[in-house]
Each structure stands twice: as structure tokens, then as C-alpha cells.
Amino acid sequence: MLVLHVAVVVLMNISWIAAKRPHILFIVADDLGWNDVGYQNPDVITPTIDGLAKQGVIFQSSYVLPICSPSRSTYMSGMYPYKTGMQHIVIGGRQSVCLPLELRTLPQQLKEVGYATHAVGKWNLGFCNLKCIPTYRGFDSFLGYYNTQEDYYNHTFGGYLDLHDGERVAREYDGQYSTHVYTNRTTSIIEAHDPDQPLFIYLPYQSVHYPIQVPDKYADMYPHIGNEGRKKFSGMVTAMDEGIGNITRALQDKGMLDDTIILFTTDNGAELLKYGNNFPLRGGKHTLWEGGTRGVAFMAGAGLQHTGIKYNGLIHSIDWMPTLIGAAGAPQAEVDGVNQWDSIRLNQPSKRSEFIYNLDDFHIPTQGHAAIRVGDWKLILGYPGESDGWTKPMNDTKDTALLYNIYSPGDTPSYLFNITDDPREFHNVAYQHPDIVQKLTKRIQEYRLLMVPAKYPAKDPAADVAAKKNGNAWASGWC
Numbered sequence: 417m418l419v420l421h422v423a424v425v426v427l428m429n430i431s432w433i434a435a436k437r438p439h440i441l442f443i444v445a446d447d448l449g450w451n452d453v454g455y456q457n458p459d460v461i462t463p464t465i466d467g468l469a470k471q472g473v474i475f476q477s478s479y480v481l482p483i484c485s486p487s488r489s490t491y492m493s494g495m496y497p498y499k500t501g502m503q504h505i506v507i508g509g510r511q512s513v514c515l516p517l518e519l520r521t522l523p524q525q526l527k528e529v530g531y532a533t534h535a536v537g538k539w540n541l542g543f544c545n546l547k548c549i550p551t552y553r554g555f556d557s558f559l560g561y562y563n564t565q566e567d568y569y570n571h572t573f574g575g576y577l578d579l580h581d582g583e584r585v586a587r588e589y590d591g592q593y594s595t596h597v598y599t600n601r602t603t604s605i606i607e608a609h610d611p612d613q614p615l616f617i618y619l620p621y622q623s624v625h626y627p628i629q630v631p632d633k634y635a636d637m638y639p640h641i642g643n644e645g646r647k648k649f650s651g652m653v654t655a656m657d658e659g660i661g662n663i664t665r666a667l668q669d670k671g672m673l674d675d676t677i678i679l680f681t682t683d684n685g686a687e688l689l690k691y692g693n694n695f696p697l698r699g700g701k702h703t704l705w706e707g708g709t710r711g712v713a714f715m716a717g718a719g720l721q722h723t724g725i726k727y728n729g730l731i732h733s734i735d736w737m738p739t740l741i742g743a744a745g746a747p748q749a750e751v752d753g754v755n756q757w758d759s760i761r762l763n764q765p766s767k768r769s770e771f772i773y774n775l776d777d778f779h780i781p782t783q784g785h786a787a788i789r790v791g792d793w794k795l796i797l798g799y800p801g802e803s804d805g806w807t808k809p810m811n812d813t814k815d816t817a818l819l820y821n822i823y824s825p826g827d828t829p830s831y832l833f834n835i836t837d838d839p840r841e842f843h844n845v846a847y848q849h850p851d852i853v854q855k856l857t858k859r860i861q862e863y864r865l866l867m868v869p870a871k872y873p874a875k876d877p878a879a880d881v882a883a884k885k886n887g888n889a890w891a892s893g894w895c
């Protein structure tokens with residue numbers, strides 16, 4: 417019995433080494449717009465991001481949800497948010513809800529094939545119960561915050577400190593800019609890591625979500641931008657880029673860089689009112705327009721056979737979990753996403769021709785929305801969300817965002833675009849193609865049958881009681 421057991425362990429170890437599983441660095445930028453990286457907009461200083469993107473595969477049609485928690489739920493679960501109850505806005509600090517505990521997460525699956533797993537940065541997938549926090553969802557370690565935003569230096573949100581090292585409140589980073597804190601933690605993890613064990617780091621930076629804060633030296637790199645907000649915002653992007661540079665150097669120094677897959681994506685389009693920019697795409701964060709959902713993303717590193725290319729195939733954020741599991745050579749779970757690893761690595765057509773942008777019936781008609789992509793066609797039913805328009809980066813001393821909203825209650829009128837022909841969503845062709853509208857509406861209705869109600873409870877005062885008891889730091893243990 418004992419002998420058998422030992423034999424199995426040895427065998428597992430051998431296959432584990434033989435498979436040479438790649439290290440995986442999964443970087444998420446927060447609210448970074450289509451026009452906020454140097455390789456799309458030369459006014460933004462991002463030498464590391466540009467270098468990695470240009471030596472890797474730049475995704476031209478990589479879609480995300482229009483806002484934070486829903487996108488993050490897809491990275492961890494591979495499931496459409498409308499099927500897990502995560503489709504409505506973000507998880508608030510006082511809402512007793514988290515990413516459903518029955519879902520098996522990406523790090524849980526990677527751990528099973530031997531990965532060390534670490535999370536550094538923004539969680540935003542719930543924390544009211546200890547079982548909700550990263551170290552109970554498959555991560556060996558976590559340094560970061562639970563909520564959707566906070567001050568970059570004092571790490572407080574809504575009156576309480578939100579910085580946690582595992583289960584412990586981390587008070588020792590007061591006054592340190594979060595990009596430095598998270599970069600330093602990540603390089604420390606790499607320095608302490610045994611390169612023979614596959615490593616998975618999930619690094620959802622706080623950058624570049626508002627509040628707009630950055631050390632002067634980064635903003636000062638943009639003397640030609642007159643607008644204070646855009647200048648600081650650009651500096652925030654550059655600080656993050658420097659962090660990614662430090663991390664790739666740490667991987668290099670450790671001899672791990674060539675064995676590492678780096679996936680970089682934003683979680684949604686830029687918040688136009690907070691100095692981000694999605695030009696030439698339409699609309700911003702919160703919306704189903706391309707500016708809210710077509711994300712900046714690229715992959716670089718180990719295993720890619722065709723690099724220095726732009727990949728046009730459709731990818732949805734639900735695909736990243738099965739794709740990374742595919743790259744790791746680990747067993748796949750049954751999820752909504754598809755494994756795009758071969759498509760990306762070999763520059764083959766995407767395995768996807770259709771996806772749901774989001775389905776959210778929570779506050780019809782004022783906040784609910786629905787949209788689908790099938791081939792070239794995109795159909796939006798009802799309210800696409802605000803803000804709308806095609807704004808250029810603010811460059812003047814004044815805020816120059818020109819925002820206007822188109823409000824349409826219920827499911828009509830609908831918007832139909834041939835995105836291949838009209839990626840900027842200028843020409844609504846719904847009236848020319850009633851047959852396509854009808855066909856895609858029917859398809860949305862089929863998907864709607866699978867929708868679960870949004871988990872979006874009222875604020876619970878128990879959150880405050882728990883935070884106060886925790887020395888004015890956000891705490892678990894109240895649901």
C-alpha cells in the first residue's frame with residue numbers, strides 16, 4: 417500500500433517535470449483604454465509594454481465585460497457573468513456576496529498540476545466570508561485590496577483601510593504608492609521562487625483606475641500635455657509600465673523569462689470622465705460600445721510560434737482561463753470559455769465566432785443591457801450605457817471630453833453594426849436588416865434562458881461593524 421503510494425507520487429512528479437509547464441504571469445490593468453498604451457498611441461510612454469507586445473501577439477478583438485467585477489469573475493472562473501450572478505456592476509464593500517464558492521478557480525486548477533500560485537493587487541470578487549478571499553480561492557499568497565478602488569497611498573476606501581497580506585491587515589505600506597508596493601511584492605515572489613516549480617502570478621494592478629494619483633516624477637514625463645488629469649493619468653500608465661519592466665527583469669535575472677507566458681489585458685475600456693481614452697472606438701467603461709468592451713490585450717513569451725503579429729480572431733475574457741490551462745497542459749474543466757491556446761500560439765483562426773457582451777436585466781430599463789456578437793454582426797438591445805461618443809485624449813488645460821448619452825428604454829430601438837466594416841459603430845444598420853435583428857434577438861433570448869438573477873444585495877451594516885472591530889480595516893466574517 418505504502419509502496420504503491422510512493423510510486424504514484426514519483427510518477428506524478430516525473431510527468432510534472434517532463435511536461436515543462438510554463439510559468440504564467442497574468443497582468444490586469446484597471447480601466448486602461450484602447451488609446452492608453454504606447455503601441456496604439458505614441459503619446460503614452462510605455463516602453464516595456466510596447467516591447468513585449470511587439471515581440472508577442474497583439475490582440476485586436478479581445479473582449480472584456482464593461483466593468484471590473486464581471487471581468488475579474490471571468491478570469492477566475494471561465495464563466496459568463498450572467499450565468500454566475502456576477503453580471504451587474506461591481507461587488508460593493510458592504511454587499512454580502514462573492515464569486516460563487518462552488519466555482520473552481522483558475523489557480524485551484526493550476527495548483528492541482530503543481531503550480532505555486534500568487535495574487536497581487538485588486539481582488540473585487542467579494543470578501544464578506546473568509547472563504548471568499550484569494551487565499552481560500554486557490555492562491556498560496558495575496559497582497560492587495562478587496563474593494564473596487566481606493567487611495568493609492570493610504571490604501572483606504574470608504575473610511576477603512578483595505579490592504580491585506582493573506583488574512584492579515586497590512587498597515588505597513590501606509591504612504592507607499594501601490595504600483596511600487598505590488599511590483600516589489602511580485603519581484604520578491606520571483607526572487608524567492610524555485611524555478612523548477614511552475615509559477616502562476618495573477619497581478620491585477622490598481623493602475624490606472626481613479627483616483628488619479630501618481631508621484632510627480634511620472635507625470636513630469638508629460639510636459640506637453642496641458643490637462644492636469646490626463647498628464648497624471650499618463651504618468652500612472654508609465655509607472656505601471658516601469659513596474660512591468662522591473663518584473664520582467666526579475667524573471668530574466670532568475671533565468672525564468674524564456675519559460676514564462678505573459679498575458680496582459682485591461683479589465684474594461686477607459687473611464688472617459690477620469691482621463692482615460694478609447695479613441696477611435698465609441699463609448700467607454702460601463703457601456704456595451706466597443707470602447708467599453710474591446711480591451712487592450714497581448715500575450716508574449718513561452719510557446720508562441722508566431723510573434724510580432726496582430727491577431728484579429730475573436731477572443732472573450734471567459735477564454736483566458738481555459739487558454740492558460742491549455743498552455744499549462746492541465747486538465748480542462750467544463751466552462752463557457754474555450755481554449756484558444758493553439759489558435760494564438762500557431763496563429764490559427766479563433767475557435768470562437770460568437771459571444772455575449774453581457775446580459776443584465778437587473779435595472780431594466782435604466783441600467784439593464786444586452787448585446788451579442790455573431791461573426792461580423794453586433795446587436796445591442798436597449799440601453800448601451802454611458803458615456804457615449806468618440807472623444808480624443810484631453811490635451812488642453814481644460815477637460816475636453818465631449819460626452820453625450822443616448823437613452824433608449826426597453827429593448828428598442830436596437831443597434832446593429834457590421835463590426836468588421838464599422839468598428840467605430842458609426843452606422844446603425846438595424847433598419848436595413850430587420851431579418852438579422854430578428855435572428856440575433858432570438859439568439860439573445862436563447863441565452864437569456866440560462867441567465868441567473870444578479871447577486872446584488874442591499875448594503876449590509878454588518879460590514880461596518882466588522883471593519884470597526886478590525887481596527888478600521890475592511891474585514892471578512894460577516895456573511
Ligand SMILES: *[C@@H]1O[C@H](CO)[C@@H](O)[C@H](O)[C@H]1NC(C)=O
Nearest residue numbers: 566567568569570571572627
Ligand atoms: C486617504 O486619502 C484620502 C484622499 O484620497 C483621504 O480622503 C482620506 O482621508 C485618507 N485617509 C487616511 C486614513 O489618511
Ligand SMILES: *[C@@H]1O[C@H](CO)[C@@H](O)[C@H](O)[C@H]1NC(C)=O
Nearest residue numbers: 592596597599600601603604
Ligand atoms: C521590497 O520588499 C522587500 C521584502 O518584502 C523589502 O525588504 C524592501 O524594502 C522592499 N523595497 C521597496 C522599495 O519597497
Ligand SMILES: *[C@@H]1O[C@H](CO)[C@@H](O)[C@H](O)[C@H]1NC(C)=O
Nearest residue numbers: 595596599600655658659662
Ligand atoms: C523599479 O525598480 C527601480 C530600481 O530598483 C525602482 O527605483 C523603481 O521604483 C521600481 N519601480 C516600480 C514601479 O516599482
Ligand SMILES: *[C@@H]1O[C@H](CO)[C@@H](O)[C@H](O)[C@H]1NC(C)=O
Nearest residue numbers: 459640641642809810811812
Ligand atoms: C498635445 O499638444 C501638444 C502641443 O500642441 C502636441 O505636441 C501633442 O502631440 C498633443 N498631444 C495629443 C495627445 O494630442
Ligand SMILES: *[C@@H]1O[C@H](CO)[C@@H](O)[C@H](O)[C@H]1NC(C)=O
Nearest residue numbers: 791792793834835836837838
Ligand atoms: C461586413 O463587412 C465586411 C467589410 O465590408 C464584409 O466583407 C462582410 O461581408 C460584411 N459581413 C456581412 C455579414 O455582411
